[in-house]
Amino acid sequence: xxxxxxxxxxxxxxxxxxxxxxxxxxxxxxxxxxxxxxxxxxxxxxxxxxxxxxxxxxxxxxxxxxxxxxxxxxxxxxxxxxxxxxxxxxxxxxxxxxxxxxxxxxxxxxxxxxxxxxxxxxxxxxxxxxxxxxxxxxxxxxxxxxxxxxxxxxxxxxxxxxxxxxxxxxxxxxxxxxxxxxxxxxxxxxxxxxxxxxxxxxxxxxxxxxxxxxxxxxxxxxxxxxxxxxxxxxxxxxxxxxxxxxxxxxxxxxxxxxxxxxxxxxx
Amino acid sequence: xxxxxxxxxxxxxxxxxxxxxxxxxxxxxxxxxxxxxxxxxxxxxxxxxxxxxxxxxxxxxxxxxxxxxxxxxxxxxxxxxxxxxxxxxxxxxxxxxxxxxxxxxxxxxxxxxxxxxxxxxxxxxxxxxxxxxxxxxxxxxxxxxxxxxxxxxxxxxxxxxxxxxxxxxxxxxxxxxxxxxxxxxxxxxxxxxxxxxxxxxxxxxxxxxxxxxxxxxxxxxxxxxxxxxxxxxxxxxxxxxxxxxxxxxxxxxxxxxxxxxxxxxxxxxxxxxxxxxxxxxxxxxxxxxxxxxxxxxxxxxxxxxxxxxxxxxxxxxxxxxxxxxxxxxxxxxxxxxxxxxxxxxxxxxxxxxxxxxxxxxxxxxxxxxxxxxxxxxxxxxxxxxxxxxxxxxxxxxxxxxxxxxxxxxxxxxxxxxxxx
Numbered sequence: 001x002x003x004x005x006x007x008x009x010x011x012x013x014x015x016x017x018x019x020x021x022x023x024x025x026x027x028x029x030x031x032x033x034x035x036x037x038x039x040x041x042x043x044x045x046x047x048x049x050x051x052x053x054x055x056x057x058x059x060x061x062x063x064x065x066x067x068x069x070x071x072x073x074x075x076x077x078x079x080x081x082x083x084x085x086x087x088x089x090x091x092x093x094x095x096x097x098x099x100x101x102x103x104x105x106x107x108x109x110x111x112x113x114x115x116x117x118x119x120x121x122x123x124x125x126x127x128x129x130x131x132x133x134x135x136x137x138x139x140x141x142x143x144x145x146x147x148x149x150x151x152x153x154x155x156x157x158x159x160x161x162x163x164x165x166x167x168x169x170x171x172x173x174x175x176x177x178x179x180x181x182x183x184x185x186x187x188x189x190x191x192x193x194x195x196x197x198x199x200x201x202x203x204x205x206x207x208x209x210x211x212x213x214x215x216x217x218x219x220x221x222x223x224x225x226x227x228x229x230x231x232x233x234x235x236x237x238x239x240x241x242x243x244x245x246x247x248x249x250x251x252x253x254x255x256x257x258x259x260x261x262x263x264x265x266x267x
Numbered sequence: 268x269x270x271x272x273x274x275x276x277x278x279x280x281x282x283x284x285x286x287x288x289x290x291x292x293x294x295x296x297x298x299x300x301x302x303x304x305x306x307x308x309x310x311x312x313x314x315x316x317x318x319x320x321x322x323x324x325x326x327x328x329x330x331x332x333x334x335x336x337x338x339x340x341x342x343x344x345x346x347x348x349x350x351x352x353x354x355x356x357x358x359x360x361x362x363x364x365x366x367x368x369x370x371x372x373x374x375x376x377x378x379x380x381x382x383x384x385x386x387x388x389x390x391x392x393x394x395x396x397x398x399x400x401x402x403x404x405x406x407x408x409x410x411x412x413x414x415x416x417x418x419x420x421x422x423x424x425x426x427x428x429x430x431x432x433x434x435x436x437x438x439x440x441x442x443x444x445x446x447x448x449x450x451x452x453x454x455x456x457x458x459x460x461x462x463x464x465x466x467x468x469x470x471x472x473x474x475x476x477x478x479x480x481x482x483x484x485x486x487x488x489x490x491x492x493x494x495x496x497x498x499x500x501x502x503x504x505x506x507x508x509x510x511x512x513x514x515x516x517x518x519x520x521x522x523x524x525x526x527x528x529x530x531x532x533x534x535x536x537x538x539x540x541x542x543x544x545x546x547x548x549x550x551x552x553x554x555x556x557x558x559x560x561x562x563x564x565x566x567x568x569x570x571x572x573x574x575x576x577x578x579x580x581x582x583x584x585x586x587x588x589x590x591x592x593x594x595x596x597x598x599x600x601x602x603x604x605x606x607x608x609x610x611x612x613x614x615x616x617x618x619x620x621x622x623x624x625x626x627x628x629x630x631x632x633x634x635x636x637x638x639x640x641x642x643x644x645x646x647x648x649x650x651x652x653x654x655x656x657x658x659x660x661x662x663x664x665x666x667x668x669x670x671x672x673x674x675x676x677x678x679x680x681x682x683x684x685x686x687x
Contacts, residue, residue: 155440165581169443171446
């Protein structure tokens with residue numbers, strides 16, 4: 001049953017990705033719609049899969065790399081759907097869905113890890129959900145910045161080609177960028193606060209020197225700086241894209257890299 | 268389908284010829300009546316725009332070829348010699364005609380590919396012909412289908428989407444930068460005609476405010492009054508660039524009016540909110556280096572023209588998509604035609620069978636009392652239907668050519684008359 005739901009979700013995502021590609025090449029609105037609806041269908045199955053797993057294990061399924069990747073794919077898809085329904089960025093699917101598909105696919109090759117006792121706490125629900133939502137939103141932020149750059153470049157060069165026709169206005173991309181940046185930051189902050197409270201309560205001391213905590217805090221600072229520069233100095237376009245790239249790389253490092261450095265978060 | 272189309276357009280005839288055969292709008296009803304009454308066509312329609320004149324008609328009483336009669340009408344109506352038009356006229360019939368009409372309605376045959384006017388003109392021509400009682404079964408099916416195809420093309424392709432004139436490109440670019448224009452301020456520098464035109468299209472597309480600056484204050488006030496805008500200070504351009512979003516420059520100056528340092532400082536004060544500058548003046552009024560400033564976009568008249576060209580090319584790509592939609596619809600349309608023919612055969616086959624039964628029965632009418640006779644009549648009809656039934660099923664289910672052939676065969680065997 002779980003496998004069936006997973007396969008259905010993955011299948012729909014792949015169909016969505018495929019149609020996003022065709023939509024990008026053929027410029028037909030029909031394909032954009034097909035892509036959107038198949039991703040939405042995939043999302044429903046994906047949610048079903050997560051719920052089923054949660055019930056089966058009697059625990060929120062996002063412990064270990066395997067489950068957290070599946071959950072990460074879910075939050076990214078959620079962000080995609082929000083961004084798509086709200087801003088209609090046609091090119092989004094083509095750039096975002098590969099990440100979703102890759103995350104889903106990679107879970108097949110990773111063995112599930114047992115649940116450490118320390119994580120048997122309801123804090124984990126909030127801590128990880130908030131942080132993962134933040135990561136998904138920051139990824140959209142990063143894509144929005146890239147799209148802004150592409151659209152700006154074609155407008156500057158005065159030679160409308162692909163992106164001029166495919167992407168929404170600079171102003172819409174800027175709104176997408178800023179809204180997802182702010183919400184991502186809010187969720188990240190909430191996730192960190194929950195983590196700190198939890199660590200103070202349950203953990204052995206020395207949590208502040210945990211590699212993942214340090215990496216997360218650096219990421220948080222990067223995004224804080226980005227917001228600050230955006231609000232006060234109006235950083236957008238190239239500069240914003242650059243910073244959000246660093247931010248997202250920092251997230252990837254936090255998410256994947258630090259697991260190998262040991263510490264409390266290495267499961 | 269015995270509709271015939273005779274006509275000429277911008278590709279086959281120069282303006283000197285086109286203007287000679289154009290029909291005045293007020294003269295159309297009379298011309299249509301003459302086609303129906305004097306020339307004896309069952310149906311007729313005249314499409315006359317500045318780029319094309321086309322006559323559509325079907326069926327003459329005297330059996331003369333329709334296209335010849337249409338040419339004759341065209342020459343006689345405009346008192347032209349047949350030799351004048353000979354090389355410019357084209358004739359379409361059958362599927363080619365359907366294809367042509369669909370392309371015209373979808374604006375694929377237009378001078379400016381994808382322009383929206385032709386559909387309106389076609390609708391007008393149709394309703395005029397309808398009012399004159401010149402629309403029958405054939406045109407009444409073809410032309411509304413053409414409208415439907417045009418709608419499909421407009422919805423499913425972007426052939427009419429992008430802007431293809433200087434001022435509409437200015438609007439399109441502004442929309443690409445700012446999204447909604449509501450809440451945006453336009454600054455009009457100078458008072459050139461083109462500048463006013465562009466400002467007008469921006470306001471029509473939703474821009475909220477307009478400010479006008481000119482070297483002479485009086486002139487600025489005049490133009491501002493015309494647009495319902497405010498007068499801006501020509502000597503303090505930097506401040507103006509801070510409060511405006513779209514700047515249209517068309518002064519008569521021989522020198523740069525907008526310089527890099529103006530925009531540089533203004534952009535900084537705008538917190539890098541984009542500024543869109545359209546330089547319509549020739550010679551140029553905006554220093555080209557302005558475009559290098561972050562979040563400032565400066566387009567001169569050549570740049571705008573380049574976007575027009577790119578958009579036209581984009582329309583060409585979309586047009587191919589549209590052509591495939593049209594091919595599909597031509598197929599559907601002629602399929603519908605065949606289905607209608609098959610349906611007609613099916614109907615008249617049944618009728619013929621019924622007739623035979625009733626005829627035979629009536630020969631023995633006197634041998635039965637009335638009530639018995641009615642029962643027999645019912646029985647015979649049911650028998651006729653049962654015999655007809657398998658034929659119908661076979662005809663209706665079959666693939667196209669076979670079905671059409673089968674229908675033709677039955678028609679021939681039973682000597683069925685055409686019924687429509």
